[in-house]
Amino acid sequence: MQLKVQPIDIKVGKYKVVLNSIDAKELGVIEGDRVRVRNHESLTAIVDFTEDMIPPGMIGVYHELQQKLNKQWTETVEVTPASRPKSARLIRKIMDRQILTKDEIYEIVRGIVDESLSDIELSAFITSTYINDLTDDETEWLTRAMIDTGEKIEFDSHPIMDKHSIGGVPGNKISLLIVPIVAANGLLIPKTSSRAITGAGGTADLMEVLAPVDFSASEIKEMTEKVGGVLVWGGGTNIAPADDKLIKIEYPLKVDPHSQLLASIMAKKGAVGADHVVMDIPMGAGTKIPDIKTGRKLSRDLINLGERLGMTVECALTYGSSPVGRTVGPALEVREAFRVLESMEGPNSLIEKSTVIAGMMLEMGGIAGKGNGQELAMETLKNGKALEKMKQIIEVQGGDPGVTSADIIIGEHSIQLFAPTNGYILEFDNKRIVEIARIAGAPADKGAGVVIHKKRGEPVKKNEPVLTIYSEKKWKLDNAIKSAQLNLPIVVEGMLIERVPTYREL
Numbered sequence: 150m151q152l153k154v155q156p157i158d159i160k161v162g163k164y165k166v167v168l169n170s171i172d173a174k175e176l177g178v179i180e181g182d183r184v185r186v187r188n189h190e191s192l193t194a195i196v197d198f199t200e201d202m203i204p205p206g207m208i209g210v211y212h213e214l215q216q217k218l219n220k221q222w223t224e225t226v227e228v229t230p231a232s233r234p235k236s237a238r239l240i241r242k243i244m245d246r247q248i249l250t251k252d253e254i255y256e257i258v259r260g261i262v263d264e265s266l267s268d269i270e271l272s273a274f275i276t277s278t279y280i281n282d283l284t285d286d287e288t289e290w291l292t293r294a295m296i297d298t299g300e301k302i303e304f305d306s307h308p309i310m311d312k313h314s315i316g317g318v319p320g321n322k323i324s325l326l327i328v329p330i331v332a333a334n335g336l337l338i339p340k341t342s343s344r345a346i347t348g349a350g351g352t353a354d355l356m357e358v359l360a361p362v363d364f365s366a367s368e369i370k371e372m373t374e375k376v377g378g379v380l381v382w383g384g385g386t387n388i389a390p391a392d393d394k395l396i397k398i399e400y401p402l403k404v405d406p407h408s409q410l411l412a413s414i415m416a417k418k419g420a421v422g423a424d425h426v427v428m429d430i431p432m433g434a435g436t437k438i439p440d441i442k443t444g445r446k447l448s449r450d451l452i453n454l455g456e457r458l459g460m461t462v463e464c465a466l467t468y469g470s471s472p473v474g475r476t477v478g479p480a481l482e483v484r485e486a487f488r489v490l491e492s493m494e495g496p497n498s499l500i501e502k503s504t505v506i507a508g509m510m511l512e513m514g515g516i517a518g519k520g521n522g523q524e525l526a527m528e529t530l531k532n533g534k535a536l537e538k539m540k541q542i543i544e545v546q547g548g549d550p551g552v553t554s555a556d557i558i559i560g561e562h563s564i565q566l567f568a569p570t571n572g573y574i575l576e577f578d579n580k581r582i583v584e585i586a587r588i589a590g591a592p593a594d595k596g597a598g599v600v601i602h603k604k605r606g607e608p609v610k611k612n613e614p615v616l617t618i619y620s621e622k623k624w625k626l627d628n629a630i631k632s633a634q635l636n637l638p639i640v641v642e643g644m645l646i647e648r649v650p651t652y653r654e655l
């Protein structure tokens with residue numbers, strides 16, 4: 150069928166077209182099917198439907214496909230039904246618990262990278278791997294395919310250090326301290342991070358408060374060689390490009406399937422040529438890892454996958470039942486981390502966790518003797534070398550190296566929530582804290598988030614503030630307050646939890 154092209158200047162992240170339902174019926178396609186669009190070249194696109202936006206005889210072409218067709222633009226195109234790509238059919242095999250071959254896994258990853266899989270198919274891929282774990286071989290191939298379908302960095306000098314957190318604990322801003330500590334001690338650390346997956350601010354969202362995070366592989370190499378380290382967004386590079394496309398699907402689903410998590414993390418490490426990696430595995434109620442047994446199993450899986458890929462991996466099982474530090478949300482977290490860099494002023498949970506992990510890295514990199522890493526990491530914070538290095542990192546990434554914690558802008562609208570009674574913080578719901586920060590606008594609105602005045606186990610007096618919610622927009626703050634009041638993330642109780650009388654009135 151010949152259709153007249155109607156450009157639609159909207160980016161949808163895929164090759165997509167819109168057909169009038171009359172033409173779609175004529176072609177025998179429904180929403181989510183594919184069509185071949187042919188002018189001088191031939192491309193497959195996913196079909197959207199409309200009753201009125203596009204009249205019969207025309208085809209709406211979204212931005213990405215326009216860019217492709219633009220090379221040899223024509224007024225009309227030939228449109229024919231196309232079959233689903235092989236990668237889409239392979240996802241069904243995972244649902245049926247069949248084991249995929251290496252070639253099949255590569256086919257799926259190519260389908261993710263070249264945008265030929267629809268969001269529905271991608272979410273089926275995520276969901277089926279959430280339900281049915283991939284085998285060790287499949288996970289290795291998934292990781293390798295994610296590395297091989299993107300750019301890789303080869304450094305001339307080694308060792309290359311790296312760290313990664315599996316996420317799942319709110320306020321985990323430790324990379325902002327670890328990277329400068331490690332780089333200040335002469336090791337190279339080209340740290341790529343994801344944006345938030347299940348949280349209210351991933352490290353890439355946080356670093357973006359201070360400097361751009363979007364760089365090519367060659368820029369990352371150059372910047373790391375210049376100042377020793379970077380804190381960049383993995384999705385902004387062409388490093389493991391499938392990763393961010395999968396994370397975009399995981400984010401609304403709020404899931405991070407085991408095999409995807411392994412591949413997502415290790416692909417980013419493999420692509421930058423990491424030699425030694427420390428993994429942070431937050432554990433406990435409300436995290437991705439409910440208990441130590443599951444944490445040890447994940448550690449073994451990460452260590453084994455590292456061995457298969459030629460990296461030494463050590464894992465740190467860390468306390469995750471309470472947020473790290475007292476802030477959740479990009480700008481608030483950056484300000485808290487910066488205060489530690491500036492003056493060691495800050496929560497012990499943040500300083501201790503950051504220096505323990507940085508210490509492990511200094512030992513693995515041969516800079517500190519066994520058992521002395523944390524002391525050296527602490528010293529690097531105290532003597533201001535980590536702050537100096539952080540400023541170099543900010544500058545090399547194009548931010549303002551003169552920035553101080555006082556310059557970081559927090560959302561202008563805020564409200565405090567108060568303790569209803571004297572007592573102790575008996576329960577503290579990490580997931581609710583994240584949810585409230587997200588409703589307030591985090592991570593997209595950098596100034597949105599939550600300050601935690603009282604953590605689990607701490608004593609509190611009636612009417613003392615327990616949380617402050619910040620937002621850049623009044624209406625988002627109102628929604629966050631409503632959500633917090635409907636289901637408070639904190640339970641305050643006195644020492645007496647409930648008095649049960651001799652006789653209860655029924």
Ligand SMILES: O=P(O)(O)OC[C@H]1O[C@H](OP(=O)(O)O)[C@H](O)[C@@H]1O
Binds near residue numbers: 343350351
């Ligand atoms: O949103 P949730 O699932 O909590 O965690 C995702 C965060 O965890 C990792 O942190 P890092 O890069 O090691 O600092 C990721 O890169 C991302 O920033």
Ligand SMILES: O=c1cc[nH]c(=O)[nH]1
Binds near residue numbers: 314343409410414
């Ligand atoms: O980078 C990350 C971190 C946690 N989970 C992932 O899937 N990727």
